[in-house]
Amino acid sequence: MKKLTLALAAATLAAGAQAYPDKPITIVVPFAAGGPTDKVARDFAEALRKPLNNATVVIENVGGAGGTLGANKVAKAAPDGYTLLLYHVGMATSPSLYRNLPYKTLDDFEYLGLINEVPMTLVGRPTLPANNYAELVKWLEANKGKINLANAGLGAASHLCGLMFQQAMKMDMQTVPYKGTAPAMTDLIGGQVDIMCDQTTNTTSQIESGKIKAYAVTSTKHLTTPALAKLPTLDEAGLKGFNVTIWHGLYAPKGTPKAVLDQLNAALRTALKDPEFVKREEALGAVVVTDGRLAPAEHKKFVAAEIDKLGGAIKAAGQYAD
Ligand code: ASP
Numbered sequence: 003m004k005k006l007t008l009a010l011a012a013a014t015l016a017a018g019a020q021a022y023p024d025k026p027i028t029i030v031v032p033f034a035a036g037g038p039t040d041k042v043a044r045d046f047a048e049a050l051r052k053p054l055n056n057a058t059v060v061i062e063n064v065g066g067a068g069g070t071l072g073a074n075k076v077a078k079a080a081p082d083g084y085t086l087l088l089y090h091v092g093m094a095t096s097p098s099l100y101r102n103l104p105y106k107t108l109d110d111f112e113y114l115g116l117i118n119e120v121p122m123t124l125v126g127r128p129t130l131p132a133n134n135y136a137e138l139v140k141w142l143e144a145n146k147g148k149i150n151l152a153n154a155g156l157g158a159a160s161h162l163c164g165l166m167f168q169q170a171m172k173m174d175m176q177t178v179p180y181k182g183t184a185p186a187m188t189d190l191i192g193g194q195v196d197i198m199c200d201q202t203t204n205t206t207s208q209i210e211s212g213k214i215k216a217y218a219v220t221s222t223k224h225l226t227t228p229a230l231a232k233l234p235t236l237d238e239a240g241l242k243g244f245n246v247t248i249w250h251g252l253y254a255p256k257g258t259p260k261a262v263l264d265q266l267n268a269a270l271r272t273a274l275k276d277p278e279f280v281k282r283e284e285a286l287g288a289v290v291v292t293d294g295r296l297a298p299a300e301h302k303k304f305v306a307a308e309i310d311k312l313g314g315a316i317k318a319a320g321q322y323a324d
Contacts (some may be wrong), residue, residue: 022083022262026058029086029252032072033154034065034182038120038201042250043088045282046117049273054265065181068157070096070103073253077105081257083266087111090120091248094308096157098316107309112263113302114252115270116295120201120288121221121247122163123230125214127193135217135239138197142173151175152186152195159248160186163199163220166315170241190214201248202230202287220246227287249291251301263298271296 031043040063047059064072069092079085097107105111124138132138142149151168153160160183168175175197180186183200190198191213199220209216210229218236219225222245225233236244252270254263273279274290283290294300 022265023054023057025084026060027084027086028060028062029088030062030064030072030076032064032069032089034184035063037182037184038204039088039090039250041203042118045279046088046273049276049279050269053269053272066155068092068096068155068161070100070157074104076253076255077110079255081255083254083258083262085255087253088250089253090250091159091162091308092157093251094305095162095312095316097309098313099157108306110256111253112256112258113298114254114263114266115298116291116301116304117250117252117274118283118288118290119247119249120203121219121225122159122199122201123205123219123233124197124199124217125205126197126217127190127195128214129193130196130215135234138217142171146173149175150178150195152178152180152190152198154183154186155179159201160199163246166244166246167199170244206230206286220244225287230287267298
């Protein structure tokens with residue numbers, strides 16, 4: 003046995019290949035620290051370390067432009083498995099929103115598998131007079147033209163959800179973009195902005211502690227997390243067909259060696275079964291992916307379908323950036 007191990011080690015060295023990973027891996031989170039994508043990424047990084055021989059996995063927050071600045075950084079990074087991207091539905095909204103996206107979403111990345119799906123909640127500043135969804139609708143009607151809606155920039159999940167909400171309500175609101183919904187949440191708690199649509203991974207604890215008001219869930223199913231269980235879905239509250247559930251996936255720069263991609267996909271699959279990770283996700287209202295979209299080819303097919311699906315709604319709203 004020992005002889006075999008030594009022979010294998012010698013063969014590896016002879017081929018000039020170091021075992022992967024032999025230095026820290028960076029996961030770029032294209033939003034501010036402390037926000038929902040960052041929270042998912044930090045928990046996921048912890049779970050990903052173990053199947054990668056306890057490698058160091060560090061998070062780098064590169065917020066701005068709805069996540070496209072961070073995505074671009076990874077698209078241009080060395081394809082060696084040491085720079086990865088954890089991005090959400092923005093991967094699929096940005097091709098329709100940005101006229102000059104500096105990378106090609108389907109060509110410039112290796113797809114490594116989907117991680118989770120996360121519903122969103124419609125929340126408001128604590129000083130908002132409305133205490134439930136019906137009261138919120140009245141307040142919105144009465145304050146038309148004066149409402150501030152926070153988001154994490156064009157292409158972010160909060161932008162998509164806010165866009166769909168404005169369309170469904172047939173109302174234009176003043177959007178206030180941030181580098182992520184962590185800083186947006188600080189301003190919502192402080193009363194500088196009125197409402198926001200954000201992932202349950204960011205809103206649950208703030209709702210629990212009464213720091214913000216919660217009005218509705220954006221997916222079509224009721225949530226089971228205690229703080230969110232009594233919220234109506236927007237669909238049943240009057241916006242028939244409203245359904246926004248977002249997802250996160252893992253990506254590497256195009257050209258990363260196949261052996262490294264296989265190792266990362268296997269590590270992702272193991273990480274998503276990590277009981278600690280699953281427990282954390284459940285507590286925040288997120289659902290860990292267990293279906294075929296764990297396979298890179300299926301993940302890519304899913305993103306391509308999302309680009310088509312979401313592109314229609316975005317084009318109808320006529321919102322673009324250069
Ligand atoms: N919640 C943000 C968004 O709207 C992402 C983030 O800040 O992590 O997409």
